[in-house]
Amino acid sequence: MNEVRIDKWMWAVRIFKTRTVALDACKKGRVLIDNVSVKPSRMIRVGDVVQVRKPPVTFSFKVLGLSDKRMGAKLVPQFMENVTPPEQYEILELNKISGFVDRQRGTGRPTKKERRDLDQFTDKFDFDEFDWDE
Numbered sequence: 001m002n003e004v005r006i007d008k009w010m011w012a013v014r015i016f017k018t019r020t021v022a023l024d025a026c027k028k029g030r031v032l033i034d035n036v037s038v039k040p041s042r043m044i045r046v047g048d049v050v051q052v053r054k055p056p057v058t059f060s061f062k063v064l065g066l067s068d069k070r071m072g073a074k075l076v077p078q079f080m081e082n083v084t085p086p087e088q089y090e091i092l093e094l095n096k097i098s099g100f101v102d103r104q105r106g107t108g109r110p111t112k113k114e115r116r117d118l119d120q121f122t123d124k125f126d127f128d129e130f131d132w133d134e
Helices: 006-012 019-027 073-078 086-099 112-123
Strands: 031-033 049-054 057-063 080-082
Touching: 006 019, 006 031, 006 049, 019 031, 057 086, 073 080
Parallel strands: none
Antiparallel strands: 031 049, 049 057, 057 080
8 A cells, every 4th residue: 555545544544523524624624734735535644744734733754654454552653643733732822821810701600620720820829919990
């Protein structure tokens, strides 16, 4: 097997949960090879670097092997290498931290977990030195 469809490969190596989701990501232009969005029928080869945009992060994967059959999670490292830059993971962490601080209006009260996380986050800063009445 020298080539395989990109949507099948992304599903096989567990980047996406279903082939339909992988297909939709390709159609929406969220899958790139050489900074060019690709169609689901695009054939990939060993050595290609696939970029997948899952906002706010762009993940990068190097193709090490080809398969069109879904595999167990333990076998995935034989078929792909995650080459995502560390900066992308920092963006993901910042989003997790700031996600519960900037609640959209009307989404309801914070859950118990969100409340604890918010309290833990705000306890890191000393707000007593601010005069809120100015």
